[in-house]
Amino acid sequence: MGVGEFNSNERYQVDEAIRRAELVSRFEFSVFVGRADGEPRAFATRLHNSLVAPARSILILLDPAARVLEIVTGGEVRRTLSDREVELVTLQMQTLFASGDLVGGLRRGIQMLAEHAVGPETLHAEQP
Numbered sequence: 001m002g003v004g005e006f007n008s009n010e011r012y013q014v015d016e017a018i019r020r021a022e023l024v025s026r027f028e029f030s031v032f033v034g035r036a037d038g039e040p041r042a043f044a045t046r047l048h049n050s051l052v053a054p055a056r057s058i059l060i061l062l063d064p065a066a067r068v069l070e071i072v073t074g075g076e077v078r079r080t081l082s083d084r085e086v087e088l089v090t091l092q093m094q095t096l097f098a099s100g101d102l103v104g105g106l107r108r109g110i111q112m113l114a115e116h117a118v119g120p121e122t123l124h125a126e127q128p
Helices: 008-025 040-049 083-098 102-117
Strands: 028-033 057-063 068-073
Touching (some): 008 102, 028 040, 028 102, 040 057, 040 068, 057 102, 068 083
Parallel strands (some): 028 057
């Protein structure tokens, strides 16, 4: 998904944040910046469901004109990323958006989601 309302440097910053987040979390990230078609949550869910691997994906929809932010997570992602953590990330992003920093808000949100989505390390006992 593109970030159509940004210049090339801003797009690069968001793309770089996505690449780093995918390396950290091992989940797929997509960002849509633009006008939501219809009800924003339903639109974000449709976009998320159209991704290659929706169960392993996190979609961020930002409609700056309508002041709408939606984050949709797939089933596998929800095993390690709780709704409460998503809410906290949303609040952090909205704070940066309110100050006019859309790119910074997206970058910070992507980073935080990736950090929270990393599952706990498991220790395995050695098998004889």
